Amino acid sequence: MTISAEKTKYELTGQEKRFIGWHILVAVIALFVGSLFGPLQAFEFSGWDLYQYLAPALKSYYQGLTLHGVLNALVWTTFFIVGFTNLTTIKGLRRPLSHPMLNKIGFWTMLVGLVTTAVPLLAGTATVLYTFYPPLEASWAFYLGLTLVVVGSWIEGYGFFLTYRGWRKDNPGIRSPFIAFAGVMNMAMWQIATLGVAAEILSMLLPWSLGMIDATDPELARTYFWFTGHPLVYFWLLPAYISWYGMLPKQAGGKLFSDSLARLAFWLFLLVSVPVGFHHQFVDPGIATGWKWIHAGLTYAVFFPSMLTAFTVIASLEYAGRKRGGTGLIGWIRALPWKDPSVSAQLLAGILFMFGGIGGLVNASYNINTVIHNTTWVPGHFHLTVATAVTLSFIGISYWLVPHITGKKLYKPSWAVVQTWVWFVGMIIFSNAMHVLGLLGAPRRTPLGEAPYVPEEWSGHLLRVSIGGGILFVAVIMYVWIMLRTATGKKADPEDVPEIPIAESLRDPQLTPEWLDSFKPWLIGAVILIVVAYGPQLLEQIANIQLNAPGIGPP
Numbered sequence: 390m391t392i393s394a395e396k397t398k399y400e401l402t403g404q405e406k407r408f409i410g411w412h413i414l415v416a417v418i419a420l421f422v423g424s425l426f427g428p429l430q431a432f433e434f435s436g437w438d439l440y441q442y443l444a445p446a447l448k449s450y451y452q453g454l455t456l457h458g459v460l461n462a463l464v465w466t467t468f469f470i471v472g473f474t475n476l477t478t479i480k481g482l483r484r485p486l487s488h489p490m491l492n493k494i495g496f497w498t499m500l501v502g503l504v505t506t507a508v509p510l511l512a513g514t515a516t517v518l519y520t521f522y523p524p525l526e527a528s529w530a531f532y533l534g535l536t537l538v539v540v541g542s543w544i545e546g547y548g549f550f551l552t553y554r555g556w557r558k559d560n561p562g563i564r565s566p567f568i569a570f571a572g573v574m575n576m577a578m579w580q581i582a583t584l585g586v587a588a589e590i591l592s593m594l595l596p597w598s599l600g601m602i603d604a605t606d607p608e609l610a611r612t613y614f615w616f617t618g619h620p621l622v623y624f625w626l627l628p629a630y631i632s633w634y635g636m637l638p639k640q641a642g643g644k645l646f647s648d649s650l651a652r653l654a655f656w657l658f659l660l661v662s663v664p665v666g667f668h669h670q671f672v673d674p675g676i677a678t679g680w681k682w683i684h685a686g687l688t689y690a691v692f693f694p695s696m697l698t699a700f701t702v703i704a705s706l707e708y709a710g711r712k713r714g715g716t717g718l719i720g721w722i723r724a725l726p727w728k729d730p731s732v733s734a735q736l737l738a739g740i741l742f743m744f745g746g747i748g749g750l751v752n753a754s755y756n757i758n759t760v761i762h763n764t765t766w767v768p769g770h771f772h773l774t775v776a777t778a779v780t781l782s783f784i785g786i787s788y789w790l791v792p793h794i795t796g797k798k799l800y801k802p803s804w805a806v807v808q809t810w811v812w813f814v815g816m817i818i819f820s821n822a823m824h825v826l827g828l829l830g831a832p833r834r835t836p837l838g839e840a841p842y843v844p845e846e847w848s849g850h851l852l853r854v855s856i857g858g859g860i861l862f863v864a865v866i867m868y869v870w871i872m873l874r875t876a877t878g879k880k881a882d883p884e885d886v887p888e889i890p891i892a893e894s895l896r897d898p899q900l901t902p903e904w905l906d907s908f909k910p911w912l913i914g915a916v917i918l919i920v921v922a923y924g925p926q927l928l929e930q931i932a933n934i935q936l937n938a939p940g941i942g943p944p
């Protein structure tokens with residue numbers, strides 16, 4: 390018998406909905422505030438300097454850029470993901486959290502951490518950009534706050550692991566439901582991945598900013614940072630994949646094409662997410678070329694689960710499109726429910742992600758990387774990935790999730806569809822211009838409007854960055870407005886409130902081999918790979934630690 394066919398239906402309780410809602414609320418506020426700086430940066434590129442009017446509240450371009458990166462890339466994502474993982478765990482396993490108190494403590498720890506980080510950020514004493522590379526030095530409160538956000542996410546993670554373990558005990562031999570499995574796996578990957586920043590902050594940055602040590606070792610700090618920094622992008626992306634694999638097919642009227650392939654892809658991401666961090670350090674002098682090559686090679690290995698994903702998700706959507714009467718080579722694409730804002734958001738996110746992936750292959754290539762390293766190509770790339778594939782997917786998810794947890798109807802669904810297209814168009818203009826500028830050598834993290842060296846050939850592209858950025862800002866405002874009006878609207882008839890979409894697998898998931906549903910071998914494999922790919926280099930850098938760089942303030 391298939392167990393995916395609702396054996397026991399589990400509806401989220403009011404308390405569970407509220408708890409998830411708190412995460413989403415913090416996430417959306419972070420996205421809103423963080424995105425206020427996006428157009429400021431984009432306008433600055435064509436010489437329209439709004440910062441002069443914002444002083445002294447905002448001290449510099451860099452303070453704004455730090456707020457933008459931290460709030461958008463770190464806070465919006467983390468809060469949304471942890472909230473969403475509550476939902477996938479509870480709904481997927483069809484049972485409440487086993488230790489809800491633990492998750493509450495985790496959430497509050499994250500929130501206290503966020504406030505602790507926000508104070509120095511707003512005061513201008515943590516203008517170190519979201520990568521906080523030393524010797525740029527922030528107030529200790531910034532590092533402490535970030536630590537608390539991570540620790541809080543760990544604690545919520547323990548809540549998910551214990552719930553999963555309880556389910557496993559009660560259901561021996563049964564394949565775990567895909568969305569629950571995948572969410573828990575992502576949190577497990579996160580626990581391993583964040584050991585890098587934990588080591589960096591606790592052993593170096595916090596004692597340094599507290600004055601217990603005078604100077605720091607920027608190279609070791611970077612190595613620790615990127616141990617976390619690369620898997621961080623998979624921590625962001627995998628929840629979007631959970632929706633693409635496990636929910637979107639249902640919304641489109643189809644089924645998950647292959648439960649086995651979906652799980653295999655997730656396990657491969659667990660294996661190769663961490664041991665690739667040196668691909669961010671290709672130009673760092675302290676790491677031997679051989680190790681950089683190994684990490685470059687392992688990065689190419691990520692291509693394989695990415696292709697599995699492209700294949701499985703597109704096959705699931707094609708199945709849905711044909712069931713809806715779509716025919717021909719591309720007729721099935723048109724037959725998909727584009728009028729559903731949640732679907733259009735995720736389809737458009739997926740389309741832009743393909744270009745993000747292609748650009749990513751350039752970034753990953755040791756020699757070609759030198760062409761685009763530290764140019765505007767890089768933010769051009771990650772506005773397609775984290776700021777679109779992930780963000781636009783989360784926006785799409787929230788178009789059913791927020792109505793579901795508030796018991797309201799989505800405010801103006803047709804506007805929501807327009808919102809997704811505005812984002813799509815704005816991002817095409819913005820990110821294309823950023824990529825081209827990068828190839829022409831324009832540096833990132835630079836208020837280019839003030840730079841004396843800007844050649845004439847950049848000017849059209851700089852203008853396109855501003856135009857695209859302005860359009861994107863409209864899309865953000867539309868999204869936040871729709872969320873606000875939805876959450877503050879009237880309670881709807883329960884029948885008009887969307888259900889949580891869970892895609893059935895085309896084949897009984899019980900036929901998925903057991904080795905694809907067991908954590909142990911994959912976790913062991915992941916740790917071995919990390920030890921092999923990181924161990925020798927990390928030990929060497931720790932053994933030769935050079936605490937000789939004194940802190941410097943922001944420019």
Ligand code: HEM
Nearest residue numbers: 427428430431458461462518519776833834835858861862
């Ligand atoms: C209103 C929409 C947005 C606009 C117009 C925008 C614009 C920009 C621009 C122009 C830069 C480059 C600044 C520079 O290198 O000097 C930038 C950097 C960045 N953006 Fe956005 N962005 C937007 C939304 C987002 C979103 C949604 C995310 C993530 C979820 C994001 C994450 C980042 C990050 C991480 C950086 C790099 C910061 C750094 O270099 O330290 N942005 N953005």
Ligand SMILES: [Cu+2]
Nearest residue numbers: 618619668669
């Ligand atoms: Cu990376």
